[in-house]
Amino acid sequence: MATEQLKLRELAKKEVLITSGHRLCAGCGAPIIAKMVLLAAADYPVVACSPTGCLEVSTCISDYTAWKVPWIHSAFENAGATLSGVETMYRALKKKGKIDKEVKFIAIGGDGGTYDIGLQSLSGAMERGHDLLYVCYDNGAYMNTGIQRSSATPLGADTTTSPAGSVIPGKLQRRKDLTRIMAAHNIPYAAQASPSHWSDFIRKVRKALSIKGPKFINVISPCNRGWRSRLDDAIQLSRLAVQTCYWPLYEVEDGVVRVTYKPREKKPIEEFLKPQGRFKHLFTPENEWIVKRFQEDVDREWERLQKEESLYT
Amino acid sequence: MRFYGGKAPVNKILMKGNEAFGEGAIRAGCRFFFGYPITPQSELPHYLAWRLPEVGGLYLQAESEIAAINMVYGAAAAGVRVMTSSSSPGISLMMEGISYIACAELPCVIVNIMRGGPGLGNIAPSQADYFQAVKGGGHGDYRLLVLAPASVQEVLDLVGLAFDLADKYRNPVMVVGDGILGQMMEAVELGPAPEVKLPPKPWATTGTAGRKTRNIINSLYIEPEELEKVNLRLQAKYRQMAEEEKRWEDYRMEDAELVLAAFGMVARIAKAVVDRLRAEGIPAGLVRPITLYPFPDGAFERAAGKARAFLTVEMNAGQMVEDVRLAVCGRRPVYFYGRTGGMLTTVAEVAARAREIWEGLK
Numbered sequence: 245m246a247t248e249q250l251k252l253r254e255l256a257k258k259e260v261l262i263t264s265g266h267r268l269c270a271g272c273g274a275p276i277i278a279k280m281v282l283l284a285a286a287d288y289p290v291v292a293c294s295p296t297g298c299l300e301v302s303t304c305i306s307d308y309t310a311w312k313v314p315w316i317h318s319a320f321e322n323a324g325a326t327l328s329g330v331e332t333m334y335r336a337l338k339k340k341g342k343i344d345k346e347v348k349f350i351a352i353g354g355d356g357g358t359y360d361i362g363l364q365s366l367s368g369a370m371e372r373g374h375d376l377l378y379v380c381y382d383n384g385a386y387m388n389t390g391i392q393r394s395s396a397t398p399l400g401a402d403t404t405t406s407p408a409g410s411v412i413p414g415k416l417q418r419r420k421d422l423t424r425i426m427a428a429h430n431i432p433y434a435a436q437a438s439p440s441h442w443s444d445f446i447r448k449v450r451k452a453l454s455i456k457g458p459k460f461i462n463v464i465s466p467c468n469r470g471w472r473s474r475l476d477d478a479i480q481l482s483r484l485a486v487q488t489c490y491w492p493l494y495e496v497e498d499g500v501v502r503v504t505y506k507p508r509e510k511k512p513i514e515e516f517l518k519p520q521g522r523f524k525h526l527f528t529p530e531n532e533w534i535v536k537r538f539q540e541d542v543d544r545e546w547e548r549l550q551k552e553e554s555l556y557t
Numbered sequence: 558m559r560f561y562g563g564k565a566p567v568n569k570i571l572m573k574g575n576e577a578f579g580e581g582a583i584r585a586g587c588r589f590f591f592g593y594p595i596t597p598q599s600e601l602p603h604y605l606a607w608r609l610p611e612v613g614g615l616y617l618q619a620e621s622e623i624a625a626i627n628m629v630y631g632a633a634a635a636g637v638r639v640m641t642s643s644s645s646p647g648i649s650l651m652m653e654g655i656s657y658i659a660c661a662e663l664p665c666v667i668v669n670i671m672r673g674g675p676g677l678g679n680i681a682p683s684q685a686d687y688f689q690a691v692k693g694g695g696h697g698d699y700r701l702l703v704l705a706p707a708s709v710q711e712v713l714d715l716v717g718l719a720f721d722l723a724d725k726y727r728n729p730v731m732v733v734g735d736g737i738l739g740q741m742m743e744a745v746e747l748g749p750a751p752e753v754k755l756p757p758k759p760w761a762t763t764g765t766a767g768r769k770t771r772n773i774i775n776s777l778y779i780e781p782e783e784l785e786k787v788n789l790r791l792q793a794k795y796r797q798m799a800e801e802e803k804r805w806e807d808y809r810m811e812d813a814e815l816v817l818a819a820f821g822m823v824a825r826i827a828k829a830v831v832d833r834l835r836a837e838g839i840p841a842g843l844v845r846p847i848t849l850y851p852f853p854d855g856a857f858e859r860a861a862g863k864a865r866a867f868l869t870v871e872m873n874a875g876q877m878v879e880d881v882r883l884a885v886c887g888r889r890p891v892y893f894y895g896r897t898g899g900m901l902t903t904v905a906e907v908a909a910r911a912r913e914i915w916e917g918l919k
Binding site: 363 | 592593594595596599600602603606607610616618620621622646650677
């Protein structure tokens with residue numbers, strides 16, 4: 245069964261379906277995530293789709309492609325729609341008996357193309373019930389076009405279009421909770437994952453692929469350019485995101501909430517914020533309130549999640 | 558970078574084209590900008606994101622270009638000077654909103670820093686959105702006023718003009734540049750900030766205080782008779798634009814027999830071509846349309862008197878050349894040279910084509 249836990253030794257035997265040599269930045273979280281998703285899906289024939297974004301633009305430079313699976317690029321706002329079309333065609337061919345393979349359809353898009361401009365087509369795909377998995381690699385800004393804020397950008401972050409200055413201390417709004425919005429579509433499976441907890445992440449992808457219907461997984465994806473962090477910090481930062489409960493690991497299966505990882509000791513949010521240059525202006529007396537509010541938001545959401553989970557246990 | 562105002566000891570500063578669009582808008586009294594990221598125009602929203610709050614303005618990043626243009630619609634209806642910017646694919650997404658704004662007769666400025674297309678294309682410079690800009694672009698019988706600056710200095714100047722024309726005609730104005738103009742830095746003279754007198758906008762929806770009747774801003778006219786009237790009014794407005802607003806630059810046109818036509822950055826290349834041809838004894842000249850709509854057809858009609866042939870140079874597969882042909886109306890042959898996909902036309906290439914044409918005329 246595809247949902248069985250895969251051991252590292254077995255994973256190492258699988259073919260990596262996204263090649264090295266792509267043009268993503270050194271230390272980027274996105275190719276790690278794409279690689280893990282494809283590793284988890286290695287037992288199936290896969291058709292992938294990406295909207296415009298870092299991953300798309302860097303994996304298909306002119307005549308080259310880093311994808312070893314059939315892959316279709318679509319305009320920024322349309323991954324949900326395009327993959328809906330592909331999946332519909334597949335069902336039609338299957339009905340006519342022209343194809344008998346059990347193909348899996350996976351979209352991988354960034355937060356700009358998923359939370360913002362692509363939300364409409366994603367929501368449509370989820371509501372219509374297409375048999376596909378949408379994975380968002382959430383690096384919290386439009387990194388491809390020069391680090392502009394998105395609705396996934398956390399409170400207080402300094403970006404080129406929410407610049408931190410003496411009057412305005414970076415982004416004034418909280419990030420949108422897209423995982424909950426997707427779960428609210430009452431789809432069979434929605435989850436949040438992190439590349440730092442690879443075993444949990446891969447289990448979630450395999451579980452999602454074993455379920456018929458629309459699935460959504462949101463994955464935190466550190467970006468050293470936009471987060472102004474060290475080049476070798478991607479996994480460490482995604483781990484801190486989980487350990488501070490900024491990015492709780494959980495899944496919602498048929499409406500049942502389950503937290504899949506509970507940190508033994510919840511770390512203060514500063515540990516996640518401090519290594520990132522985009523938050524460095526927050527550590528001044530006049531901006532203390534933002535860190536405080538950040539912590540309150542994290543605490544409240546973590547509380548809520550645990551309460552929701554307790555309803556089902 | 559920080560802005561140095563008119564009081565600064567230096568009156569010349571180095572500025573990026575995209576930033577000049579932003580600063581030009583502020584100097585024109587624009588305090589509202591709604592944008593969305595796309596290369597190669599992103600420095601424009603970056604600039605306004607910090608610069609607008611400094612002057613008490615508002616920068617807002619929308620969730621898509623569709624949202625951005627409809628925010629412009631809302632702000633323009635309230636009677637303020639408002640701008641948005643994007644690059645080719647993003648402008649395509651805005652087309653529905655632009656058509657609504659044109660029908661509702663609202664003034665606003667839209668900047669298109671064109672990039673290679675079609676499709677996702679690339680982020681290299683292009684002029685392939687000429688048709689989209691000057692022929693309407695969206696649905697229905699409407700026109701934008703379209704301006705095409707050819708230097709960072711001219712960006713500053715024309716953005717101001719764009720706001721004035723938008724208000725004068727209650728019509729959206731598009732200012733088109735390309736990836737080169739947006740990205741390159743040039744010395745600009747800012748001079749003291751001009752005093753902006755915003756014209757009264759009695760049509761704006763600002764509440765009925767002091768008025769008995771309500772202002773209605775609308776682009777929906779169910780009755781065909783009504784909608785035809787609206788269309789006739791729009792057409793009359795476009796005719797007035799054609800009478801009053803054609804702008805162009807003549808370069809070495811006094812005795813030109815081989816007339817080049819080019820707009821925007823390509824016109825700079827074309828000027829160098831004219832100089833080179835003149836040095837070789839070929840009497841070349843250049844007509845550079847500054848307004849792409851209304852198209853300065855008079856300049857070409859006049860040039861056709863002395864000219865023996867025209868050569869239109871564009872960074873596309875041949876778009877403005879159709880308007881040049883319409884203006885010349887078969888009196889002289891009109892040739893075309895262009896590069897696409899973000900490739901630049903070089904002086905050597907264009908000069909070679911021009912020589913070929915000149916030889917053929919002998």
